[in-house]
Amino acid sequence: MAAWLSRRALSGSRLLLLRFSISEGHVCSRGVARTSCLLQDKLRTVEDLPRVSALEMLYRILFQGYYHCLHELQVYEKQLYGPIYINGRKAVSVTTAQLLEELMRQDDKFPTRGDVSLWTEYREMRGFGYGPLTEEGERWYNLRAVLNKRMLHPRDSAQYSGVINDVVSDFVKRINHLRRASPTGDLVTDVSNKFYLFSLEGIASILFETRLGCLTGEIPAGTQKFINSISQMFSSNIGVAIFPKWSRNVLPYWERYITSWDGIFGFAKTLIDNKLEDIEQRVENSQNVESEYLTYLLSNTKISTKDVYASVTELLLAGVDTTSNTLTWALYQLSKNPEVQDRLYEEVSTLVPADRIPSAAEVTRMPFLRAVIKETLRMYPVVPMNSRIISEKPFSVGGYQFPKKTAFTFCHYAISHDESVFPDSFRFKPERWLRDGRPRPNPFGSIPFGYGVRGCVGRRIAELEMYLVLFRLIQRFEVKPDPTTGELKSINRTVLVPDKQLDLHFVDRA
Numbered sequence: 001m002a003a004w005l006s007r008r009a010l011s012g013s014r015l016l017l018l019r020f021s022i023s024e025g026h027v028c029s030r031g032v033a034r035t036s037c038l039l040q041d042k043l044r045t046v047e048d049l050p051r052v053s054a055l056e057m058l059y060r061i062l063f064q065g066y067y068h069c070l071h072e073l074q075v076y077e078k079q080l081y082g083p084i085y086i087n088g089r090k091a092v093s094v095t096t097a098q099l100l101e102e103l104m105r106q107d108d109k110f111p112t113r114g115d116v117s118l119w120t121e122y123r124e125m126r127g128f129g130y131g132p133l134t135e136e137g138e139r140w141y142n143l144r145a146v147l148n149k150r151m152l153h154p155r156d157s158a159q160y161s162g163v164i165n166d167v168v169s170d171f172v173k174r175i176n177h178l179r180r181a182s183p184t185g186d187l188v189t190d191v192s193n194k195f196y197l198f199s200l201e202g203i204a205s206i207l208f209e210t211r212l213g214c215l216t217g218e219i220p221a222g223t224q225k226f227i228n229s230i231s232q233m234f235s236s237n238i239g240v241a242i243f244p245k246w247s248r249n250v251l252p253y254w255e256r257y258i259t260s261w262d263g264i265f266g267f268a269k270t271l272i273d274n275k276l277e278d279i280e281q282r283v284e285n286s287q288n289v290e291s292e293y294l295t296y297l298l299s300n301t302k303i304s305t306k307d308v309y310a311s312v313t314e315l316l317l318a319g320v321d322t323t324s325n326t327l328t329w330a331l332y333q334l335s336k337n338p339e340v341q342d343r344l345y346e347e348v349s350t351l352v353p354a355d356r357i358p359s360a361a362e363v364t365r366m367p368f369l370r371a372v373i374k375e376t377l378r379m380y381p382v383v384p385m386n387s388r389i390i391s392e393k394p395f396s397v398g399g400y401q402f403p404k405k406t407a408f409t410f411c412h413y414a415i416s417h418d419e420s421v422f423p424d425s426f427r428f429k430p431e432r433w434l435r436d437g438r439p440r441p442n443p444f445g446s447i448p449f450g451y452g453v454r455g456c457v458g459r460r461i462a463e464l465e466m467y468l469v470l471f472r473l474i475q476r477f478e479v480k481p482d483p484t485t486g487e488l489k490s491i492n493r494t495v496l497v498p499d500k501q502l503d504l505h506f507v508d509r510a
Contacts, residue, residue, distance in 0.1 A: 044400050049092065050081035057088025061242060068491040068499075070238070071384040071413035078414045084398050091387065091407040094397070095414040097421050101444040103397050103408060104451050106390060110137050111454040114387025114407055118240050122261045129306035131314030132457055146300050147311060147457050150293060154364070157460035161360035161468070163205050164461075168469045169357070170215040171198045172476065177217075179506045187482060191331060191502045195324035196227050202465050203319030203458075207312055208275045209292050222267055229263030230317060232256055234494040268313035315458060321495050322382050322462050328502060330376040330470060332488055333428040335481040335504055340430060341474065344368055345509075348475050363467035371430035373466050377448040379428060380496045384413035386450070412447070413496075421445040477506040 060066045066073040077085070078095040087093045091114070094100055119134050135143050150156050175194065179186045188194065197214040200223065204212050213220050239253030248254035272294070279289050279298075289295045297308045334341040347368045352358045363369060391405045417425040421441050422432065432441060449456040456462070473479070482503040490496045 046086075046092070046400060046402055046406065049400060050085040052077060052081065052086060052088045054088045054090075058242065067238065068493070070492045071490065071496060074385065074411040074414035075417060078411070084400065087409055089409070091409045092402070093409045093411050095411040096418060097415055097442040097445040099398050100410060100415060100447075101442070103388070103390070104444070106395050106397070107388065107452055107454075108390060108392045110141050111452065112136055112389040112391055113454070114389050114409075118237060122258065123310065125258075126262075126265070128265060129304065129308075129310035131307065131311035133314045133318065134310070135307075141453075143303055143307065143311065144453070144457065146297065146302050147315075150296065152457055152460060154460055157464050158360040160206050160461060161464065163209075164202055164465055164468055165357050167198065167202045167205055167211075167215070168465075168472050170201075171469060172472050174215045175473070175477075175506060184505065186505045186507050187503060188506055189501065189503045191504050192324065192328045192498060193227070195327045196320060197223070198327075198469065199320045199323040199465070200227065200316075202323070203316055203461075204271065206461060207293055207315060207319075208271055209294075210271075210275060210278075212271075222270065225263055226267035227320070229260040229267070230320060231493070231497075233260035233264060234321075236260060237494045238492070264317060265309075265313055268316050269309060271316075272309060272312055318456070319458055319462065322456070322458070323465050325380070325382055325495060325497055326373065326376055326462075327466055327469065328498065329380040329496075330372060330466075331473070331479055331504060332481075332498070332502055333376060333379070334372070334474070335479045337428050338480075340372070340428065341479065344372055344470075345474050345478075348471050352471075352475075354475065358468065358471055360464055360468075363471050364464070366467070366471075367434055368430060369467055369471060371433040372470070373463065374433045374446070375428060375430040378416045378422065378446040379426070380490055381412045381416055381446070381448050382495050383448075384411075384492060384496055386410040386412060415444075416446045418445065473506075476509060478509055480505040480507055 060073060060076075061070070066076075074093070074095060077087070077093070083096045084092065084094050084099055094103060113133075113136070116134050116136070120130065122128075123130060123134065130139075130143075132140070132144055132147055150159075171194075175188055178188050178194075182188070197219065201212055201214040204210060212223060214223055236253045236257035239251065240257050243251065243253070275294050276298075279292070279295055282289050294308075294312065297303070297311070298305065303311070334344065347366055348358075351366060352362055387410065388408045389405060390402070390408065393404050395402055395404075416422065419425055422445060432438075444451070449459040449462075482505060485500070485503050488498040488500065488502060491499045
């Protein structure tokens, strides 16, 4: 079976190479070249793309070890089928920066993510509204117009620097306490979980202007359950995507999926309801509440209260994973690459005095700090695969003609590890992103926050959080690997996470 699949895959790869040779005129015979030109117009349609069957996809996922490594499957299939092909879900996979750019520049006015029924089905079951991740069409556009204010523009995110710095200060204190309490006096275990708590505290402080207390000695009731629910939802999401609906009553993934969403929405609802009570009380006491983000959303007549609940829940969800996973990978790579860490320390220790907390303007002007985050997001794109449906009109990409309503899969992991764009792509090299005279990579080689009007609404806040906390940690500590941890590998639970717990030593700088 495996040999048959390999032969079929290689056959598709040879066919793609042949078509490329024909299309580029790599045929010596003039008569054959003319025939090839006629064939080119006939062949270059969606029907002529290399194709992965659903059976092949399931075989690789279930029997070749790709269930938790779907991002690596992108790279493997790219080698077999070339830069563009029909995947096992009958969508068109694109695996190069050039193709992605060509496609994204033809996006619809109201971009459609693709099939989001995995998430909308739960909301329909429970009677919940839609947020920025699940809404589509003109309703999505109107919703984003409301959500973008006070969040997406750099000057909007800068207004939260004081709030974020307060959270960062508490986080650094917590790290210091944990390391001193360790047997070695500098070890912090399960760094990823610590960043989850930091990220949740940070985004909640912005959305609700309320501190949850995640960075104190005792984690608030429900907080860890919320974090576990996010992890379980993303893990179960893969099963929901690849298995047929009839299996939901047989296999356990569906019940776990619904339970995890209940935990996510339940936690968010509690926070929102508590804040509503606080707002009502302050209004009764004639106190000002106009500046608060949740008040702004609730007072906006363009979205319903139900959609406010859904939007805040999705913002809370997105605001935790993006920041926490990226920071985990960044510290892991800095601990493994001391020369990169030294260069970062030189920048942060030079540009801001040690006795002063940096501002948003200062950290966003630090080129190497920004490059470290950008390189981390390239190597470990938070969401390694995304999708889009181009629906408004027929169009062409990569020389192939596509009808309207064609579904595409963006293979971000394969794109960001393309050796022709990022030489030595599996090495951590932040200097690739510096404006120091060297050629810079194609910007579509790494778009972790999306592109255009459908880009991440919380991008600027997430970046600011990461800059501020990484600055403070590297300013104060030298981060070293724990020998017992070994090498971390990435696994796909819809977002990329480490395959095991990360423990690090935070050594005081002299």
